[in-house]
Amino acid sequence: MILGMSLSMFVTVHVIISLIGIVAGIIVMFGMLGSNRMPGLTAIFLLFTILTSATGFLIPPLVSEKLLPSHIIGALSLVLLAVACFALYGQKLSGGWRWIYVLTALSSLYLNVFVLVIQSFLKVPALHALAPSEPPFAIAQGIVLVFFVIMIIGALRRYRPIPAFA
Secondary structure, eight states: OBTTBOHHHHHHHHHHHHHHHHHHHHHHHHHHHTTOOOHHHHHHHHHHHHHHHHHHTTSTTSSOSSOOHHHHHHHHHHHHHHHHHIIIIISTTOTTHHHHHHHHHHHHHHHHHHHHHHHHHHHSHHHHTTOTTSHHHHHHHHHHHHHHHHHHHHHHHHOOOOOOOO
């Protein structure tokens, strides 16, 4: 039992939370290219991505005595999200905080999608048959990385939202 749920139910909730964060994040990312603030969707993206990273630590074998790659990704994501939230809500994207927000928010989204690709290759039978150590996995992750590098550079150049009214 995890937080009063069976392991299976908890993992399902974790996956749903992750997918909501990813979908919201992708919409926010494209909004950044048009300097669209999207405050409600941005809050959903940040909240659900934080919940994704936090709940991921509770899933066995992640509850482990040794440091795993999933721990590192989860911790890095939480640090990036903390900085993104501070830049957005604490500093209101003023000065250099705009580009810090874009970089940290979209980097955390990338990490979430990175894990989605890993889990897809592990859990989806058709992809699992290709095996994560094979070229299709590396190609998929390479495409995701190149896509996010292009999107982050584009957002860094184009995201200049109109300040919200105080």
